[in-house]
Every structure is written in structure tokens, then in C-alpha cells.
Amino acid sequence: MIPAGNPWQKEGQLVATSMQRLEMCRLSTSGNPKIEVLDIEINRSGPTYSIETVLELEKNFPAFEFSLVLGTDALKNIMTWHRVDELIKKIEVLQLLRSGEKINLTDIPVGIDVKIVEGAMLDISSTLIREKVAKNVDVSELVDSKILNLVKGIYGA
Template identity: 30%
Template sequence: MKRLLIYGGTFNPIHRAHLHLAREFQKRINAQKVILIPARIPPHKEAPNLASGEDRYQMCCLAAKEESGFEVSDMELVREGPSYTSDTLEQISREHPDCELFFVTGEDMFLTLLTWHDSQKILKNATICGAPRSRSGLFRMRAYAEKLKNYGGKTLIEDISYLPISSTMVREALQKGENIRKLVPDSVADYIEKHSLYQERKHESYTL
């Protein structure tokens, strides 16, 4: 049975740590394909300074071109309402009945999975993959994985080296006029520059 690795997120913008995590899980589970899925409306977190769905989709496409076996889906961008992972995994499961699905997430989101919309459907349709981003994270994630097992969930926790990069860090660097090429692929940096994304400078106010 073929294996698909699903990685959803706001990708605002996509950066090197996203790609590193997906690439490592791709190797460890021998996934034939990695599908990046930018969210239309993220239901689990605030998304300040959110670029348009089209811009985030195009940046994901540029990043995916540099990776073997990576592709991008706009299924959440064209779906009305919040981008629920349960709906996404159910759709992919229907479209790829001959494939085993693996859904990758970071530490923070993994540890809240049972609070997600229709979490039982998520656990039914995919093995949940996660990696820690803190020293205590591995222990906490493995403990939470045992809890998910009680709900019929399958998990894969891997101690993957963490790249200290976030989308917030990229946006803040741009607002300060700093070079972001160590944080995002060159093609993504070029796209951000060409379309002037995230570059509203913060102005200090002075009292005279």
C-alpha cells in the first residue's frame, strides 16, 4: 500500500523548518508523496497578517518544486468555511483508497488533537505524526500518544532535530528589512519581494 504524508497549515509563509519536518517524515515512513495543504481559515489559532490564499498557495508550490515527491493541494482554499483537518483527511481518503495516510503536525498542535473538530474522524483516517520542538516535548508527546491510542488512534513520534524557524520570525524579519533567505527557500523569498508581502514597516510614534 502506498503511503501519503499530509502536511496542512497556514504556511504564512512556508519556511525551511516546515520543509525539514516534512522531508524527515517522508524518509522515515518511505512516503511516495508529500501533500502540502495551505489552510483557507485556520480553526485552531490566530493568523495575524495572513497573506491571501493564492499567495500562500503559490509560495508552497515554489517550495515544493525543490523537493522530491512534494506537491500542493488547494482543497482547503476552495472549500467554504474553516479548514477542518477531519474534512480534508476524509476527502483524501476517498480520493486515494489504495493509500495509507499519515498526517504530520508539530508539538503544540499534536498535544491538543483531541480538542480538534471531529477528532475521531482524524484518528480514523490517518496515522498522526509528530516531532518535539522543546526539551520536554518528546516525553509529553509520547504520553499524549498513549491517550490517543485509547481512542483508536495510531501515532508516530520521532525525535527530529528542530530548526528554530517560525512564520512569525519570517514576517518580523521582513518588517525590520532583514534578509530572510536563511529562513525560507530562495524562490519563496523572491516571491515575497516581488509581491511586497509582509513588509509593512512598524513605525514608532514620538511625543513632541
């Protein structure tokens, strides 16, 4: 798991700092030895681009193959990403569908080979959680108890 360092497409939006994103990832995956949180984007200065992360992963972990895991909204915007043509040639793209979500082929950009993973995501979104926290609505059933206070501190009213 690699939290974004400087998410250049979210300029002007309220986002957690890179260190807060790193901490949320570490807390939410603690106790799961199958998931490693890497801070390679956090340690990079300037805007962070997925292609640069993939190139660094290939250099540092040549024996591994990596996948780019995206929800539907992120997949719709992938063609706006920096050096996307190079990126999609280097890495497998997985689209995670929320439970009950239908595949809309028009959402998959032309030229991208996407593997669909159905029912892999809960029917929640980070946007929904941020909005609820900002309105002081209880999200304890949506957010892991290990990171709930951190999320409230970042996005709370």
C-alpha cells in the same frame, strides 16, 4: 502537501491568503517530484477542517495511506480541532521534533497515538520568520530563495 484554505483557528491574525499559501507551497516544492501540492482546501468554501480533508483524500485516493504531520505547538492544540476524535482514528499522527528538542510526554494529548520523528525540522518557526520579516530583519538564510520575495511582500513592514 496541502495548504490551509480558511484556517478557522487563526481568525484575527495576520495570515497569508489561501492563494498566497498555495503559491508558497508550489514554489518551495518545485523541482521535487516526490511532493505534490493539492489545492483541495483552497477550493472548499467556509472554514477548512482536517477531518473533511482526510475524508476527501480517502475518497479520491483509496489506495493511499496518509499521515498528519505536526510540530509540537500544533500537537498541543489538536484536541481543540473540529471532530478530532474521528480524525485521530482515521490517520496516523507524526510529531516532528526540531533538532535538539526533547519529547515532553505531557505535550501529547491522552488518547492520541503519536509517532515521533526526531531531528526532522530545522530549529526555526513560521512565527519567528514572520516576526523577523515584519521588523525588516534579513531572513534569507531561513527562507528558500524561491519564496523569499513573496514572504517579504506578505509579512513585510
